[in-house]
Amino acid sequence: MSKKPTKKPAADEPSAVEVFKLQSQYLLEPIPQELADDNPFFGKASIQLLKHHGTYQQDNRDDRKGQGKTYSFMVRTAIPGGKLHSRQLLDELDLCDEVGNTTLRITTRQGLQLHGVLKKNLKQAIRRINETQLTTIAACGDVERNVMCSPCPYKGDPVYDEMQAMADRIAQHLRPQTRAYHQLWLTDDETGAKQLAGGASSGEVEPIYGPTYLPRKFKTGIALPGDNSADIYSQDLGLLAVCEDWKIVGYNVLVGGGFGTTPSAAKTFPAIAQPLCYVNADQVIDVATAIVKVQRDFGNRSDRKIARLKYLIHNWGLDRFKQKVEEYYGDSLESPRPMTIHGHNDGMGWCEQGDGRWFYGLNVENGRIKDEGSFRLKSALRKLCTTFDVPLRLTPHQGILFCDLEETDRPQLEAILRDHGVPLTEDISNARRWSIACPALPTCGLAITESERLLPTLIDQLEKELAALGLDDEVFTTRMTGCPNGCARPYNSDIGLVGKSANKYTIFLGGRTEGDRLNFIYKDKVPEADVIPSLVAVFRYFKQSRQAEEAFGDFCHRRGLDDLLAHCDA
Numbered sequence: 001m002s003k004k005p006t007k008k009p010a011a012d013e014p015s016a017v018e019v020f021k022l023q024s025q026y027l028l029e030p031i032p033q034e035l036a037d038d039n040p041f042f043g044k045a046s047i048q049l050l051k052h053h054g055t056y057q058q059d060n061r062d063d064r065k066g067q068g069k070t071y072s073f074m075v076r077t078a079i080p081g082g083k084l085h086s087r088q089l090l091d092e093l094d095l096c097d098e099v100g101n102t103t104l105r106i107t108t109r110q111g112l113q114l115h116g117v118l119k120k121n122l123k124q125a126i127r128r129i130n131e132t133q134l135t136t137i138a139a140c141g142d143v144e145r146n147v148m149c150s151p152c153p154y155k156g157d158p159v160y161d162e163m164q165a166m167a168d169r170i171a172q173h174l175r176p177q178t179r180a181y182h183q184l185w186l187t188d189d190e191t192g193a194k195q196l197a198g199g200a201s202s203g204e205v206e207p208i209y210g211p212t213y214l215p216r217k218f219k220t221g222i223a224l225p226g227d228n229s230a231d232i233y234s235q236d237l238g239l240l241a242v243c244e245d246w247k248i249v250g251y252n253v254l255v256g257g258g259f260g261t262t263p264s265a266a267k268t269f270p271a272i273a274q275p276l277c278y279v280n281a282d283q284v285i286d287v288a289t290a291i292v293k294v295q296r297d298f299g300n301r302s303d304r305k306i307a308r309l310k311y312l313i314h315n316w317g318l319d320r321f322k323q324k325v326e327e328y329y330g331d332s333l334e335s336p337r338p339m340t341i342h343g344h345n346d347g348m349g350w351c352e353q354g355d356g357r358w359f360y361g362l363n364v365e366n367g368r369i370k371d372e373g374s375f376r377l378k379s380a381l382r383k384l385c386t387t388f389d390v391p392l393r394l395t396p397h398q399g400i401l402f403c404d405l406e407e408t409d410r411p412q413l414e415a416i417l418r419d420h421g422v423p424l425t426e427d428i429s430n431a432r433r434w435s436i437a438c439p440a441l442p443t444c445g446l447a448i449t450e451s452e453r454l455l456p457t458l459i460d461q462l463e464k465e466l467a468a469l470g471l472d473d474e475v476f477t478t479r480m481t482g483c484p485n486g487c488a489r490p491y492n493s494d495i496g497l498v499g500k501s502a503n504k505y506t507i508f509l510g511g512r513t514e515g516d517r518l519n520f521i522y523k524d525k526v527p528e529a530d531v532i533p534s535l536v537a538v539f540r541y542f543k544q545s546r547q548a549e550e551a552f553g554d555f556c557h558r559r560g561l562d563d564l565l566a567h568c569d570a
Contacts, residue, residue: 156354
């Protein structure tokens with residue numbers, strides 16, 4: 001018997017997620033009923049809506065074994081610019097022990113993630129995070145995600161504080177206003193009293209987003225020409241600071257970055273952001289709002305694969321997009337100023353702040369905070385946060401900056417780390433320091449291959465090979481993901497490793513540490529065991545034929561795919 005043909009949705013027919021959002025009464029229904037039932041999971045609509053509240057439903061794929069799924073939740077805290085205090089990190093460390101899987105993770109967007117939270121503990125986790133004056137709202141979902149910015153706390157250069165202040169302003173301005181968040185998570189079950197006030201007190205519930213929010217997630221980052229640690233070319237909206245006399249006078253506005261792609265769908269692709277205009281500092285909020293509203297009204301709501309801002313700009317062209325933004329903004333916009341990216345400061349190691357104090361950047365491999373055997377990072381962080389009680393910054397490369405330290409604190413801080421088996425940043429190779437990975441297996445439902453659990457082993461192998469070649473001082477970014485969605489930003493790095501099929505990876509080469517150039521596919525579907533040998537062949541060629549002071553990514557870009565294959569395969 002022949003199967004009925006699958007009905008294709010009309011071009012303008014909204015996707016199922018759009019229907020869920022429209023029927024939800026601003027991200028509420030049907031979550032309350034399902035939150036109270038005895039099931040360990042939520043239904044399809046609630047799963048999508050819960051993302052806007054900062055949580056993903058997951059299952060541990062290591063535990064399936066024919067017994068069905070073991071459900072739990074990832075709870076993400078949005079922290080603009082990664083700025084928090086030692087006491088807030090201590091609270092999250094307590095939570096990961098009390099309701100999580102005993103680990104905490106620094107994200108590639110300067111936030112924090114709890115993993116393994118059971119449905120029955122979800123409200124407790126989110127409420128506790130809010131009690132620390134942090135929030136999970138808009139850490140996920142079809143809204144402005146966590147706003148990134150260069151985290152280094154240089155007090156002698158006030159532009160860093162100005163960038164952080166702008167990140168805070170954008171995050172606050174574009175935060176969803178629905179009362180559903182407070183109703184669900186911050187209301188006392190017995191008294192009905194709200195723990196925190198929130199939501200619009202009058203007028204339109206969501207004056208910026210409307211009842212269906214954005215067609216897809218929206219990401220923003222802020223950077224300097226000499227410090228693109230926020231990776232603004234990977235963002236929907238990038239702000240590149242223009243400075244005069246130690247002050248930010250304005251920003252070049254970049255639009256249309258985004259790395260999610262589906263290899264089986266030719267209509268999808270990674271893209272780096274393009275310069276749109278220059279704005280004065282006091283114009284940023286209004287221009288950002290106009291860009292968000294254009295995406296809200298004209299982004300694709302029928303096909304989520306092509307719903308990001310980059311596809312709207314690709315279809316329209318940059319000139320038409322700019323005209324529409326000017327229409328929504330209500331005035332013309334200046335052309336972008338001629339500026340180029342020329343640096344990426346990861347903030348690792350000991351650095352003078354410029355006010356007589358220091359900050360220390362600690363590398364956290366792939367962002368995972370845990371105690372495992374003799375490596376007791378979680379315990380070390382508890383000791384450090386209790387002992388020094390200083391402000392912290394989370395970095396886009398998943399590290400931690402301990403700020404406002406006295407020079408006399410250095411021996412004690414280093415001793416605490418060593419006593420807990422945690423290597424100092426100065427003792428870590430450049431290959432490891434400049435590598436990041438997404439969580440992938442076992443909890444991410446999209447993962448095809450390993451990422452976080454495999455990359456340390458690959459780096460072990462790469463370190464030995466680079467040392468043998470005399471290249472262990474080279475700086476290059478390696479970013480690994482378990483699927484092509486690109487959460488760890490692999491498509492503009494010197495080396496990108498992207499899960500393609502079971503135990504096989506696509507190797508990308510030719511991006512650069514500064515982040516303003518896409519890389520290219522070097523080899524596809526490379527077995528796990530062949531990844532490092534494939535890279536070592538390229539590094540060997542790099543050593544033989546590089547130009548003076550040429551970086552690895554620049555070498556690969558200059559030589560090109562055909563030349564690399566011809567020399568390295570031989």
